[in-house]
Amino acid sequence: MAANPTALEIRDLSHWFGDFRVLNHINLRIAAGQIVALVGPSGCGKSTLLKAILGTQPPSEGSVLVDGQEILAPSRRVGIVFQHYSLFDFLTAEANVAFGPKLDETSVAFRTFQFPQWRKLRKQHMQEAREFLERVKLAEACGKYPTELSGGMRQRVAIAQALILKPKILLLDEPFGALDEATRERLQMMLLGFYQENLLATKEGRTPEYTIVIVTHELNEAIYVANRVIGLSRFHDDGDQGAMVVYDRPCPIFHPDDPKDLADFVEQREELRRAVFDPSYIKHHSKYVSFWQDLEAAEAAVGPIES
Amino acid sequence: MPVTPFRWFITASGSYAMIRQPIPAWLFWSLAVSGIVVAIAIYAGMSVYQTRINPTQSVIPGLKGFAEGFDLITKPRGNDKNPKPSWLVTDSKVTFSRLFIGMGLGTIAAIVLGIAMGAYTGVEAFFSPIISFMAKIPPTGMLVIYMVAFGTNFKMFIALIGFGIFFTMVQSIYQSVKKDVASDHIDKAYTLGASEFEVVLEVIWKQILPRVIDNIRLHIGPALVFLIAAEMLFASEGFGYTIRQSQRFSNMNVVYIYLGILGTVGLLLDYGLMRFRRWLCPWFGE
Numbered sequence A: 001m002a003a004n005p006t007a008l009e010i011r012d013l014s015h016w017f018g019d020f021r022v023l024n025h026i027n028l029r030i031a032a033g034q035i036v037a038l039v040g041p042s043g044c045g046k047s048t049l050l051k052a053i054l055g056t057q058p059p060s061e062g063s064v065l066v067d068g069q070e071i072l073a074p075s076r077r078v079g080i081v082f083q084h085y086s087l088f089d090f091l092t093a094e095a096n097v098a099f100g101p102k103l104d105e106t107s108v109a110f111r112t113f114q115f116p117q118w119r120k121l122r123k124q125h126m127q128e129a130r131e132f133l134e135r136v137k138l139a140e141a142c143g144k145y146p147t148e149l150s151g152g153m154r155q156r157v158a159i160a161q162a163l164i165l166k167p168k169i170l171l172l173d174e175p176f177g178a179l180d181e182a183t184r185e186r187l188q189m190m191l192l193g194f195y196q197e198n199l200l201a202t203k204e205g206r207t208p209e210y211t212i213v214i215v216t217h218e219l220n221e222a223i224y225v226a227n228r229v230i231g232l233s234r235f236h237d238d239g240d241q242g243a244m245v246v247y248d249r250p251c252p253i254f255h256p257d258d259p260k261d262l263a264d265f266v267e268q269r270e271e272l273r274r275a276v277f278d279p280s281y282i283k284h285h286s287k288y289v290s291f292w293q294d295l296e297a298a299e300a301a302v303g304p305i306e307s
Numbered sequence B: 001m002p003v004t005p006f007r008w009f010i011t012a013s014g015s016y017a018m019i020r021q022p023i024p025a026w027l028f029w030s031l032a033v034s035g036i037v038v039a040i041a042i043y044a045g046m047s048v049y050q051t052r053i054n055p056t057q058s059v060i061p062g063l064k065g066f067a068e069g070f071d072l073i074t075k076p077r078g079n080d081k082n083p084k085p086s087w088l089v090t091d092s093k094v095t096f097s098r099l100f101i102g103m104g105l106g107t108i109a110a111i112v113l114g115i116a117m118g119a120y121t122g123v124e125a126f127f128s129p130i131i132s133f134m135a136k137i138p139p140t141g142m143l144v145i146y147m148v149a150f151g152t153n154f155k156m157f158i159a160l161i162g163f164g165i166f167f168t169m170v171q172s173i174y175q176s177v178k179k180d181v182a183s184d185h186i187d188k189a190y191t192l193g194a195s196e197f198e199v200v201l202e203v204i205w206k207q208i209l210p211r212v213i214d215n216i217r218l219h220i221g222p223a224l225v226f227l228i229a230a231e232m233l234f235a236s237e238g239f240g241y242t243i244r245q246s247q248r249f250s251n252m253n254v255v256y257i258y259l260g261i262l263g264t265v266g267l268l269l270d271y272g273l274m275r276f277r278r279w280l281c282p283w284f285g286e
Ligand SMILES: Nc1ncnc2c1ncn2[C@@H]1O[C@H](COP(=O)(O)OP(=O)(O)OP(=O)(O)O)[C@@H](O)[C@H]1O
Pocket: A017, A022, A040, A041, A042, A043, A044, A045, A046, A047, A048, A049
C-alpha cells in the first residue's frame, strides 16, 4: 500500500453556490490502485466534488492535485463516466472510444491540412478503440450507435472511452444507477476484475492502472466493489457550513469469483447508515474518518497489505 | 345474404378504419393512387364542363391547352440574330439561383449566429431580444426596405429570402444548441482533450446537424412564398413574374404548369434533404 504513489490529493476544498456553501473543507488522499466508493445523501455535493476533481467547475477554495499536479482545467489525467449522456449520440461505439485519442493527439488543423497522415493515425486509433472495447467485453458492439445499445452496454463503452486515455483517476458518477440488477452485477464484476489487475501490478512493483472513485446510492454496491468507502454529509457538528467527509474506512473487497454474501455487509452498512445518512446522529465529524489509521493498524497486525 | 360491394365496404371499414390501426400495404397504395386520380378526375370534369359552356375558355385548360402551354414555355425566344432561351430556362435560372443563394447565405449566417448564441451567454443576451423582435415582422413587409436599400435587383431578392428565413432559423438553431447539447457532453469533450473550437466543431455542430437539415427543409416553403410574391411585384423575369404575366394574358395553362413545377421542385428538395439527413446522420433515426 504505502508503496503506491498518491494519485489524488484534495486540500482544504470548499465550494459555494452563491451564499450556499455545499462543501466544507474537504481533505482527501487517494493512492493509486484504490477503488473508492463515495456515498452520501442526495444533494450533499458528491457531483460537485467530482466536478472539482474533473476541473470543469473549479472549487471556490482549496486545490485538487492529480499525480502531484494541480488541476486547473479538464485534462486527460482525469476521466469521467456520467449516469446519463455518457456517450456522444452521433458516434458509433468505436468512434466514441477513439474520440479521446483524436481530440487529445490531433488538432483541427492537422486533421484538415494533413489529411493523409490523419487517416493513417485514425486507423490506429480505431484499432486501439476496438482493443479497449474488448477489454470491457464489447467487441461485437463496435459499429453500433449508442441508441442501438442497451444501458449496460452504453456504460461499458463509456468506461472504455475514459480508460483509453489512461487517466490517473477515473470518476464514475452513479454509473449504474439506471441499470437493471443483473446488468449492474456484471458491471460490478468488471470493476472487481480491474482491482485484481491492480493487485497484480502492485505485486510486480508497477503502479496500478485503475484508480477509481465511484459515486453510488447503493450501500451494498459501495461495500462490494470498493476497498474504501468515503461518506460525504452535512449531518455533523459543523453541518451548516456544508458537507464534510464524515466517514472514511476500508471495506472488504472481493474476488470476482467469490460468492457475494450480503450478510457480510450488514455491519458496515449499518455503520454507514448511521454515520452518513442519519440526520439525528450529529457527531464530531472525524469519528469515522480513519482509513489511513485503520490501514496502519492492519499492516502492523499482519504485515504489508495492498490497498 | 349476397355480398354486395356496399356490404364489403362496411365490413372492411369496420376492421380497417380504426384510429391508428395499420392497413395492408395494397390498401395503402391503392388509396394513395386513388387520391391523385380523384384530384385529376375532378379537374378534368371541371375542364370539360367549362369547355361545354364556353368552347374558347382557357381558365381550366384541358390536355390540348397544357400541350400549348408547354410549347409556349419551352420555345426559344428572340430572333436569329439575337437568340434567347425559352421562358422556362430563363425563369428557372433566375428563380432558383435567387432561391438557393438566398437560402444558402441565410442558413450559413443563421448557423454561425445560432451556435454562438447557444454557446455563449453573452452573445445570447446581446442578440436574443432583437432576433425575437425581427422574427415577428412579416418578411414580405420588409420587402420595401430591401427595395430602398438595394433597388429591385438580384441583391433585393437575396436579402428578402436570406433575412426572411434567417431570424426564425437562428431562433431554432440556438434553442437546439441549448437543448440538444448536454453540458455533460461538453464537459466530457474537454476531459478528452478538446479545444473550445473542437467542442463547437466536433460536439455542438455534430449534435445539431440533423436539426439544421430539418430546419432547412421547413424553410423551403416560406422562402418560396417570399420569392414568388416579390417576383410578382418587382421582377422582370422569374417564375413569379411569368405567372403574373400569364394570368394577365389569360394563359392559365402556363400558370398551372409553373405552379406544378414549383410544387414538384419543393417536394424533391424536401425529400432529397430528408434522404441526405438519413445518410449523413444515421444515428438520428427517421
Ligand atoms: N450549478 C449549481 N448552481 C446552484 N446550486 C447548485 C448547482 N449545482 C448543484 N447545486 C446545489 O448544490 C448541492 C449539491 O449538488 P450535487 O449535485 O453536488 O449533489 P449530489 O450529492 O451529487 O446529489 P445527487 O446524489 O442527488 O446526485 C445541491 O443542493 C444542489 O442543489
